[in-house]
Amino acid sequence: MINTIKQFEELHIIDRETVVELLQLQLPQSLPLFRRVQSPPRSPHTVVVATFAQNQGPKIPANFKNEGGFDVLTETDAPNCKLENLICQGTEFQSIPPDEPFMVAEIDIDLDTFGTNVWIYSSYERSASSADSDSTASITQNEILTAHFKGLFNFIRALNKNNGYGISSDKPVIFGAVHQSFIEIMKKTDNITRVSPAYYKQVFITSEKDLADVKKNKGYDRYYAKSADNASIETIVGTSKIPRDKSLLLQRLNICLHDRINNEAAAWCFLSLDGSLITLYVREKYREQGLAKRVFIQLVNTKMFDVYGKKGSDSVIETTPQWKWVHADVETDNKESNGVCKSLGCKISWLTHWLEADLSF
Numbered sequence: 001m002i003n004t005i006k007q008f009e010e011l012h013i014i015d016r017e018t019v020v021e022l023l024q025l026q027l028p029q030s031l032p033l034f035r036r037v038q039s040p041p042r043s044p045h046t047v048v049v050a051t052f053a054q055n056q057g058p059k060i061p062a063n064f065k066n067e068g069g070f071d072v073l074t075e076t077d078a079p080n081c082k083l084e085n086l087i088c089q090g091t092e093f094q095s096i097p098p099d100e101p102f103m104v105a106e107i108d109i110d111l112d113t114f115g116t117n118v119w120i121y122s123s124y125e126r127s128a129s130s131a132d133s134d135s136t137a138s139i140t141q142n143e144i145l146t147a148h149f150k151g152l153f154n155f156i157r158a159l160n161k162n163n164g165y166g167i168s169s170d171k172p173v174i175f176g177a178v179h180q181s182f183i184e185i186m187k188k189t190d191n192i193t194r195v196s197p198a199y200y201k202q203v204f205i206t207s208e209k210d211l212a213d214v215k216k217n218k219g220y221d222r223y224y225a226k227s228a229d230n231a232s233i234e235t236i237v238g239t240s241k242i243p244r245d246k247s248l249l250l251q252r253l254n255i256c257l258h259d260r261i262n263n264e265a266a267a268w269c270f271l272s273l274d275g276s277l278i279t280l281y282v283r284e285k286y287r288e289q290g291l292a293k294r295v296f297i298q299l300v301n302t303k304m305f306d307v308y309g310k311k312g313s314d315s316v317i318e319t320t321p322q323w324k325w326v327h328a329d330v331e332t333d334n335k336e337s338n339g340v341c342k343s344l345g346c347k348i349s350w351l352t353h354w355l356e357a358d359l360s361f
Contacts, residue, residue, distance in 0.1 A: 008101075008144050009151035012053040016041070019048060019104050024322050026126055028203045028349065031327045032177040033121040035275030036106045038308055042273065045163070046108040049155060051148055052100075101141075103148040109156060109165045109173055116176035116354070118156070119274060122148065125179045125350075145185050153191055156359045169193070172356035177201070177274065177329055180351035194356040199329035200338065202346040204277075206300045206324055214294040223257040223266060223291070225298050232256055232265040239281055252278070253307060255299040257291055267291040269299045275308070277328040280340060296344055300326055 016037045023034040037048055105120040124145060160167040167173060172193055178186070186192050214220070228236060228250055236256075237244045249270060256268040266286040270279040282291045301324075308323035329352050330337045 005139055005143055005147050008051065008139075008147035009154070011049045011051060011151050011155045013047050014050050014052075014054045016048050018054060019050065023104065023121060026121065026123070027322060028325055028327065029125040029179075030121045031203070031325055032274040032276065033104060033106060033119045034322075035308070036119050036273060037104075038275075039273060042108050043110050045110040045165075046106060047159075048104065048106050049152070050104045051102045051151065101144050101148075103152070105152055107156060107159065109159055109167060115174070115273070117173045118152075118175045120152070120175065120178065122179070122182065124181070142185060145182065146188070149182075149186055149189060153189060153357070153359055160359065167358075168360045169358045173359050175355040175357065177276075177352045178355055180353060183353055183355070186355065186357075191357045191359060192355055193358050196354040198332050198351045198353060200332055200341075200348045201350045201352050202277075202328040202330055202338075202341040203349045204296075204300075204326040204328070204341075204344055204346045206297050206326070206345075210293075210297045211301045214290065214297055217290050217294065219289060220294075222260055223294075224260060225255050225257055225295070225302075228254050228256050228265075228268060228270075232258075232268070235265055235283075236268055236279070236281070239283070240279065244279075249279075253299070253303050254279075255295055255303060257295050257298075259286070267295045269295045271299070271304075271326070275304075275326065277326060277341075292340060293344055296326075300324060 019037055020034070023030040023037065027034065101123050103120060103122045105118055107118050109117050122145065124141060156167075156173060159165065175186075177199075180198060183195060187195070230250075233246050233250055237246055237249065252273070253271040253275075254269060256265045258264065259266045265283075267282040268279065269277070269281075272278045277296070280292055280296060282289075282295075304323050304326070328337075328341055328346070330341060332338075332351075
């Protein structure tokens with residue numbers, strides 16, 4: 001039984017496999033970190049930590065089933081949601097009754113590695129109910145979260161000190177897709193130096209029926225799917241409004257639709273390391289043919305299964321096998337991208353931010 005706030009600051013290095021099933025049962029809120037720990041470590045320096053020790057995590061009932069429903073924010077009310085409402089997103093899920101609130105994180109602070117350094121998931125993203133258990137009744141939710149983040153920041157500082165990763169005020173640690181409800185708590189630690197604008201966390205679920213439907217489209221046989229290659233990557237990078245590294249992009253999960261007649265790439269879709277949609281594009285002369293939906297659905301129902309379909313038990317999530325979950329972070333004022341996501345059947349579920357932190361000594 002936990003009776004001191006100090007114990008919530010303790011972090012333990014754990015095996016990636018240990019948290020896969022736990023995070024799967026927390027979908028969709030756990031999606032970014034879930035996909036990260038399903039994938040191979042990004043570098044030899046990557047570690048997964050948790051506020052519970054190996055083999056001592058939350059107990060999962062043998063008959064637990066996640067039925068796949070989740071609360072949805074509208075584009076009108078999402079930016080104005082109160083903190084307590086955002087924390088409680090996901091109340092339609094059956095909750096895992098943990099022994100205590102928990103946090104899990106993947107950390108890679110080798111600054112030679114490109115991109116986000118830390119991905120986190122807290123059980124409070126799904127429900128705040130676990131803070132009402134007898135073991136923590138005298139400790140508030142904010143106190144527990146503050147302790148979790150304090151422990152995480154101290155752990156990262158120790159990693160930096162012991163391994164010489166070069167973290168400094170000029171080389172901050174980047175936290176990715178942080179749930180908006182945690183921003184003010186993290187800022188109060190005086191470590192946060194920058195907070196990005198808000199992003200809608202868009203969540204997608206596809207099915208075999210979707211794949212069957214796109215195959216009925218007129219002109220389906222004109223296009224064939226294959227991964228991006230050196231010949232097509234120049235065109236792909238050239239159309240992106242965001243600077244992209246060609247070699248890194250080719251390493252990401254992707255599919256391109258090629259036109260048999262013109263012998264060129266017509267549409268493409270790429271996913272990031274956390275399984276999020278980062279690029280979905282149809283060249284102008286190929287639009288109005290349903291290719292955006294087709295390339296996206298083909299990526300999920302072929303490549304996603306190859307990579308994620310064998311990780312975790314699909315029997316746990318009977319109505320929505322875990323490999324069909326896809327997500328995207330889209331700036332709230334990006335009407336074009338939000339419109340594309342809506343056409344793919346996404347649901348706006350919560351708000352996220354990217355943060356930079358000075359965790360140097």
